[in-house]
Amino acid sequence: MARRLRGFTLSDQAVGVLFMVPFVLTALFFMVYPIVEAVRMAFFSYNPLRPDLSAFVGLSNFSYIFDDQLFWTSFWQATVWTSFSIVFQTLFGVAIALLLHQALPGIAIFRGLLLFPYIVPTVVIALIWRWIFNPEIGIVNYALLAGGVISERIYWLSTPEMAMASTIMLNVWKYTPFVVICVLARLQSVPLELYDAAKVDGAGVVRRFIDVTLPQLREVLIVVVVFRTIWTFNKFEEIYLLTKGGPGTSTFNLAVYAFEQSIANLKLGVGAATGVIMMIMLSIGSVIYLRSAGFAREETHG
Amino acid sequence: MEVSLEAINKSFGSVRVLKDVSLHFPSRKFVTLLGPSGCGKTTLLRMIAGLETVDSGLIRFGDKVVNQLAPRDRNIAMVFQSYALYPQMSVRQNLAYGLRVRGTPKAARAEAVERVARILEIENLLERRPAQLSGGQRQRVALGRAMVRKPDIFLMDEPLSNLDARLRITMRAELRRFHLDLGATTVYVTHDQLEAMTMSDHVAVMNSGMVQQFGTPAEVYGRPANLFVAGFIGSPPMNLMPGRIEAENGVPVFANEQSRVPLRHLTQRLQVGQHVVLGARPQDLHLASSTDEASAHGRVWVVELVGSEKLVDIDLGGKRRIAVQVRADAHVREDDPVHVRIDPAQVHVFDASTERRVFEAA
Numbered sequence: 001m002a003r004r005l006r007g008f009t010l011s012d013q014a015v016g017v018l019f020m021v022p023f024v025l026t027a028l029f030f031m032v033y034p035i036v037e038a039v040r041m042a043f044f045s046y047n048p049l050r051p052d053l054s055a056f057v058g059l060s061n062f063s064y065i066f067d068d069q070l071f072w073t074s075f076w077q078a079t080v081w082t083s084f085s086i087v088f089q090t091l092f093g094v095a096i097a098l099l100l101h102q103a104l105p106g107i108a109i110f111r112g113l114l115l116f117p118y119i120v121p122t123v124v125i126a127l128i129w130r131w132i133f134n135p136e137i138g139i140v141n142y143a144l145l146a147g148g149v150i151s152e153r154i155y156w157l158s159t160p161e162m163a164m165a166s167t168i169m170l171n172v173w174k175y176t177p178f179v180v181i182c183v184l185a186r187l188q189s190v191p192l193e194l195y196d197a198a199k200v201d202g203a204g205v206v207r208r209f210i211d212v213t214l215p216q217l218r219e220v221l222i223v224v225v226v227f228r229t230i231w232t233f234n235k236f237e238e239i240y241l242l243t244k245g246g247p248g249t250s251t252f253n254l255a256v257y258a259f260e261q262s263i264a265n266l267k268l269g270v271g272a273a274t275g276v277i278m279m280i281m282l283s284i285g286s287v288i289y290l291r292s293a294g295f296a297r298e299e300t301h302g
Numbered sequence: 303m304e305v306s307l308e309a310i311n312k313s314f315g316s317v318r319v320l321k322d323v324s325l326h327f328p329s330r331k332f333v334t335l336l337g338p339s340g341c342g343k344t345t346l347l348r349m350i351a352g353l354e355t356v357d358s359g360l361i362r363f364g365d366k367v368v369n370q371l372a373p374r375d376r377n378i379a380m381v382f383q384s385y386a387l388y389p390q391m392s393v394r395q396n397l398a399y400g401l402r403v404r405g406t407p408k409a410a411r412a413e414a415v416e417r418v419a420r421i422l423e424i425e426n427l428l429e430r431r432p433a434q435l436s437g438g439q440r441q442r443v444a445l446g447r448a449m450v451r452k453p454d455i456f457l458m459d460e461p462l463s464n465l466d467a468r469l470r471i472t473m474r475a476e477l478r479r480f481h482l483d484l485g486a487t488t489v490y491v492t493h494d495q496l497e498a499m500t501m502s503d504h505v506a507v508m509n510s511g512m513v514q515q516f517g518t519p520a521e522v523y524g525r526p527a528n529l530f531v532a533g534f535i536g537s538p539p540m541n542l543m544p545g546r547i548e549a550e551n552g553v554p555v556f557a558n559e560q561s562r563v564p565l566r567h568l569t570q571r572l573q574v575g576q577h578v579v580l581g582a583r584p585q586d587l588h589l590a591s592s593t594d595e596a597s598a599h600g601r602v603w604v605v606e607l608v609g610s611e612k613l614v615d616i617d618l619g620g621k622r623r624i625a626v627q628v629r630a631d632a633h634v635r636e637d638d639p640v641h642v643r644i645d646p647a648q649v650h651v652f653d654a655s656t657e658r659r660v661f662e663a664a
């Protein structure tokens with residue numbers, strides 16, 4: 001069938017292509033081009049103050065990185081921060097979703113409130129958290145001291161372990177709602193008859209959770225974990241805004257490392273190469289995870 | 303195990319879903335709850351299962367009141383409308399689940415599963431997932447899961463409604479046989495009267511949360527207790543004609559503008575001037591050739607061929623129509639003038655205000 005468009009006659013296919021052109025162009029310009037540019041830059045030495053000295057250096061950016069102790073430290077810290085963040089936000093997310101799934105009076109208000117951390121810009125949150133965690137005047141120390149939980153102030157953001165713990169807490173706090181929403185949506189589509197069947201079969205609360213609820217959540221949890229891992233591993237602003245990677249370099253992750261190399265050390269090539277390494281690691285990691293979780297194979301049960 | 307329901311009430315919010323339901327299901331019988339959508343059948347079944355609480359009233363299994371018992375302690379099994387098979391488990395695991403949860407030893411479990419699979423002829427499906435099964439196969443697995451524990455009471459909620467028409471007919475017979483072999487009391491929910499009539503020992507006809515009639519399929523069909531049952535049971539539906547009782551030589555006669563039917567057998571039960579509704583099944587009416595024996599006259603409105611029968615819709619005038627079933631080879635054409643013979647012994651009379659059946663003197 002053909003469509004008439006201001007006197008022109010276009011085939012359906014042509015109209016389809018026409019509708020897609022703006023998106024494709026935008027995607028090319030804002031997504032593909034920067035990636036290509038970053039990959040290209042990874043093989044160049046590039047000082048933004050001396051663009052004229054830019055030169056092709058082959059793999060030397062990469063060998064620089066692999067010889068840099070800070071890269072490996074950042075890599076390890078990124079892994080720690082990502083793992084703890086994901087584990088806790090998944091656990092909390094599922095727990096809260098199960099709670100909010102109950103048909104209790106007034107629960108709708110809490111479902112609404114849930115989005116709050118997710119909506120507020122990270123900058124605002126990070127700044128507030130810096131106040132909250134301030135050892136002298138922050139409310140956390142005040143509350144803990146007043147409650148008698150601790151007897152002396154905790155230096156939340158200025159000792160390495162506590163700084164790491166704080167960034168993890170911030171990430172967990174901010175992104176747990178995301179997990180809750182995904183899980184809650186899935187919970188609402190679990191057939192109620194399955195629970196009835198399990199009750200008649202004699203399953204108690206725990207067994208019903210393990211044998212009915214969890215299997216139904218499996219797929220959404222796989223997706224949530226993959227996405228959250230990618231996003232958390234790459235995350236820059238939460239760490240940078242809360243601790244600037246410090247104290248020292250104790251909360252550096254690879255994103256902060258790349259930023260420091262590019263902006264502070266003016267080694268844009270090294271920063272770009274770090275980005276390329278992250279990209280490769282995450283792609284490989286995701287594929288392995290999805291494969292082993294059985295997500296890629298033909299899904300036949302439903 | 304016999305099941306008794308005594309004055310069961312249930313409301314969801316302000317909606318009264320069940321109103322003083324009292325029923326007695328004899329041991330080892332196949333009892334059907336039949337009624338239109340939303341009349342509370344599922345709710346009642348779920349109460350017997352223990353999946354729904356009772357607002358007031360008693361549920362007894364044998365002599366024991368089970369109101370407070372959890373589903374797992376009632377030794378019941380249930381087949382759900384959607385089958386509710388656990389999607390991540392194989393057929394074997396689905397069948398064994400109830401036993402596993404109850405801590406049955408592995409060997410006994412395997413044996414029970416094999417036995418059930420053999421009976422239901424699903425041995426070759428044991429390693430499959432539910433999603434890899436056809437509707438009919440899923441249905442069998444659901445039945446198997448229910449029978450593996452040897453329940454006292456077997457509950458089924460419209461188990462055939464997801465199957466195609468052909469399979470439904472075969473499964474009807476299989477379910478009936480299955481019930482006889484299992485030796486449990488079966489409570490079956492359906493809104494399909496054909497299922498209810500063909501499979502049951504007893505039928506409870508329900509409407510808007512109340513039991514309208516409880517009896518054998520023959521009783522419910524042959525002597526409907528009220529207008530609702532009369533209109534609900536039977537296909538094509540019963541003709542229902544409002545009219546008044548007049549007297550003729552001391553015999554009550556049903557009369558309206560279109561027809562007159564003497565009701566000799568109800569002489570003691572009817573008063574002159576009483577408003578009644580006369581019911582006559584299309585199968586019980588006959589086309590007559592001459593005027594004198596006829597009880598109503600009209601003109602053929604449409605003729606529908608239904609398999610081996612013809613359903614003749616006759617316009618009696620005054621916007622009133624009556625359906626008569628005749629053999630397919632009968633000669634009737636649209637617009638023919640016809641006479642309808644109403645056999646007084648075959649009619650059902652209902653009081654117009656109470657809507658109850660006027661029963662013959664005992």
Ligand SMILES: Nc1ncnc2c1ncn2[C@@H]1O[C@H](COP(=O)(O)OP(=O)(O)OP(=O)(O)O)[C@@H](O)[C@H]1O
Nearest residue numbers: 314315319337338339340341342343344345346493
């Ligand atoms: N959990 C519930 N909350 C509120 N109302 C309900 C609930 N369950 C059932 N109802 C209402 O109770 C009435 C009876 O429901 P029920 O499911 O027992 O009907 P049914 O006879 O099984 O109908 P169907 O043939 O459509 O399955 C309906 O009006 C329904 O809307």
Ligand SMILES: [Mg+2]
Nearest residue numbers: 343344345459
């Ligand atoms: Mg129902």
